[in-house]
Amino acid sequence: MFRNIVAQPNFSVYLMKKKEVTIYDLAKELNYSPSTISRALNNHKSIGKKTIKKIQKTAEEFNYRPNALAASLRNNTSRTIGITIPKINHPFQASLITGIEKTARKAGYNVIITQSDDKYKNEVDNVKALYDARVGGLIVSLGMETRDTSHFDQYVKQNIPIVFVDRVPENFNSYRVIIDNHAAGYRATKHLIEQGCKRIAHFAGAQHVNVYNLRKKGYVDALIDSGLQVDEELIMDMKTLSFEEGKKATEKLLKLDNPPDGIFSAIDTAAVSAILYAKEKGVKIPEELAIIGFNDDPISRIVEPTLSTVSHPAQKMGEISTKRILEHSTRKLDAAVSEITMLDTEIIIRNSSKRK
Amino acid sequence: MFRNIVAQPNFSVYLMKKKEVTIYDLAKELNYSPSTISRALNNHKSIGKKTIKKIQKTAEEFNYRPNALAASLRNNTSRTIGITIPKINHPFQASLITGIEKTARKAGYNVIITQSDDKYKNEVDNVKALYDARVGGLIVSLGMETRDTSHFDQYVKQNIPIVFVDRVPENFNSYRVIIDNHAAGYRATKHLIEQGCKRIAHFAGAQHVNVYNLRKKGYVDALIDSGLQVDEELIMDMKTLSFEEGKKATEKLLKLDNPPDGIFSAIDTAAVSAILYAKEKGVKIPEELAIIGFNDDPISRIVEPTLSTVSHPAQKMGEISTKRILEHSTRKLDAAVSEITMLDTEIIIRNSSKRK
DNA sequence: ATAATAAATGCAATCGATTGTTAGCTCAAA
DNA sequence: TTTGAGCTAACAATCGATTGCATTTATTAT
Secondary structure, eight states, X not given: OEEEEEEOOOOGGGGSOOOOXXXXXXXXXXXOOHHXXXXXXXXXXXXXXXXXXXXXXHHHHTTOOXXXXXXXXXXXXXXXXXXXXXXXXXXXXXXXXXXXXXXXXXXXXXXXXXXXXXXXXXXXXXXXXXXXXXXXXXXXXOOTTOOOOGGGHHHHHTTOOEEEESSOOSSOOSEEEEEOHHHHHHHHHHHHHHTTOSXXXXXXXXXXXXHHHHHHHXXXXXXXXXXXXXXXXXXXXXXXXXXXXXXXXXXXXXXXXXXXXXXXXXXXXXXXXXXXXXXXXXXXXXXXXXXXXXXXXXXXXXXXXXXXXXXXXXXXXHHHHHHHHHHHTXXXXXXXXXXXXXXXXXXXXXTTXXXX | OEEEEEEOOOOGGGGSOOOOOOHHHHHHHHTOOHHHHHHHHTTOTTXXXXXXXXXXXXXXXXXXXXXXXXXXXXXXXXXXXXXXXXXXXXXXXXXXXXXXXXXXXXXXXXXXXXXXXXXXXXXXXXXXXXHHTTOSEEEEOOOTTOOOOGGGHHHHHTTOXXXXXXXXXXXXXXXXXXXXXXXXHHHHHHHHHHTTOSSXXXXXXXXXXXXXXXXXXXXXXXXXXXXXXXXXXXXXXXXXXXXXXXXXXXXXXXXXXXXXXXXXXXXXXXXXHHHHHHHHTTOOTTTTOEEEOSBOOTHHHHSSSOOBEEEOOHHHXXXXXXXXXXXXXXXXXXXXXXXXXXXXXXXXXXXXXXOO
C-alpha cells in the first residue's frame, strides 16, 4: 500500500520540551512585574509609551508567544468558535466553513471544526467536546437524524451564543441564518411552469428537515397557484438525494404511464443524476423533460446540458453566522435571543430548463 | 439583501454567566478533595471503585463538564490538532480535512482549521495563531507563495510534531505524507502514449511547488522513455490551473500549426475546461485530442466525455497525517524526525482518453 | 516649595485541573 | 495486640495570563 522511510538524526536532549518564554521571563529580564508586561503586551493605556515599546521589542527578541489557554482560562471566554456540520466535503458546507473561517480569523478568532456525518450521536458528542473546549460561540447545521435539541441547552445556560445555519431546529430560541426555502422552491417550480411544464415531479428530501420540508411546500404551493394538480405519484421521497437515489427515482418516473415533463430536485446531485439517466434513455432535455436543481454545486455547470439551479449564498451565510457570534458579547442580549436572518437566493437558469 | 427579525424575551439575570460546575463544587458536595474528584473522573487506579462510581454519577447529575483549557494549561499539552491549508472549499482539501477530523475525533482530539488562501502572510499568521492556541500537532499543506519555512521553526524547538501533506517543503525535517507525483505524472503520460498520442501537451502548475514540479518531470521522463520529443511549446505554464487558464491554454494549443493530440493536465479543473473548449471548437475527444487530468474531482465524472484522471487518496492522507501526530508522543522521536509516507495513486481511465 | 493630581507600576488573588508526596485507614498475619 | 501491606484520599504547588486595588513616582498648579 505505501512505503515508509524513516530517518532519526538525534536523540535525548531534544525530547524535552524547552521551557517556553512567559511573561515572567520577560519580567525578570526587564525588571518589571508580570502585570506590567501583560498590560504592555496588550497596549493597556496605563502603561507608558516607551515602556510598551521596550517590552514589546524584547518580547519579539525572545520569541515570546502568548499562551491563549492561560488567557482564556483566566478570562473565562475563549476567542474560539466551534462548528458542527454534517459533512465537510460537500461543496455547500465547505463554502460555509470557508466563510466562517475567514470572518473569524479577521477578528482574531480560531475555529474548531467537527462533523456529525449526519449521525445524532456524533452531533451530541461534538457539541459536548466543543463545550469542553470552552468555545465562545457555536455554529451548527443540524444532522439529518436530529429531532431533539437538548444537547444545546448547556450553551444557553452559560449564555454562549449559538447560530443555527441552513438546517435549523423548529423550536429553539437562538440565532438563525437561513434562506427562504419556501420562496426558492416556489420560484424554481414556477420557472418550470413558465417554460411550459404541466406535470412536474419533485425530488424531496427528509421532511422533518426544515429546508426540504419548505422546498417541497414551495413546490406544492406553486403548482396550486398555477392551477396544476399535485400528484403524489410525482413526489419522490429520498433519504439523501444522492446520485444513486436520483437515478432510481428518474427510472421510476420515466416508466410511468404518464411521465413528468419537469423535475424540481431539492439538491443538485440528484438533478444531475436525472439528467444523465434521462439522456441515456433518449429523453430530450429540456424539450421533453426540464430539470432544475438546488445549490449551484460545481457539477451543475459542467453537466450537459448545464443545470438550472438555485444558488445558495454559502460563504455569505458563514460570514453572517460568525458576525452574529462576534457581535453577541457587545450587545446586551442573552443567548436565548431569537434572531432570524433570511438571505435571498437566486435562480440560475441554464440549459436544462430553458425552452424558449 | 436580507430581512432581520429580532425578538428578545427576557433580560438581566440571564446576562450573567452562571457559575460553571467545577471539580471543587463536586468536592464540596461529596466531601472529597478536588484531587480525588479529578482522579475519579479520570478513572485513576488509586481511587476506590465505589468512590469512582459515586463521583461520576454525581458529576453527571450536576452536568459537570471538564474544562479542557485548564487541563491543557496544567499539562502543557492540548488534545488539539491545528491545520493550515490553502483553501477549504476545494474538493481535495475538503476531503483531506474530513479524513483528519474523523481520525482526530476518534482519538478525542479537536481540530482547529485555518486557511491561507495561498498567501504567504496568511500562512505565517495562521501558524503563529495555532502555536498560541498551543496545538499538540500541526498538519500543513503549503501555500503557493511559500518558499521560506522558518515560521515552523518554533514548533520544532518545542518538539511539536508537524506533518506536511501533499504540498511539502524541500528542506525541512518533519513528517511528510505525499503521493508519488513523479510516478503518477509518468503513468498518466504513458497512458496517453499507449492510446496512440504522439504530441502530448502538459498543463503545468507553479514549478517551485513540489507536486507540480514532479508531475511535470514524470511527464517529461515518460516522453523521453518512449522516444517522443519534448516540445516546450506544448508545456503550458499556469499559475492556478483554473478553468479560465485551462481555456486560454487550450485555445493557444489548438491554434498551433501542429496542435497536440493529447493533454495531461496537472489538475482536473483545467482539464475539464479543455474538454469543454475543444468540444466547442469541434475537436473530437478522445479521437483527435485525448485528455487526462489529476485529482478525480467530482466534475471529472460529470463532464462529457467523462475525464480520465489520477486519483489522489485525500481522506486517507488526512487519516495518516493525523496518526503520525497521535503516535508522535508515544514514540521516542523528536519533532525533527524525517519520516516520509508515500501513498499510491490510481489512474482512472474514462472516456476522455480511451481510444481503444 | 508644597500640596494636589495624574501617570506608571507592583501585589496578590484568580481561572480549573493535575499530581508528587504525605497521611490516614482497614485488614490480616504473626 | 502489633505491625506492615495495601488502599484511599488529602495537601499544596503548578500551569501562564489577567486585573482590582494599592502604592510609588512624576507632573502640575498655586
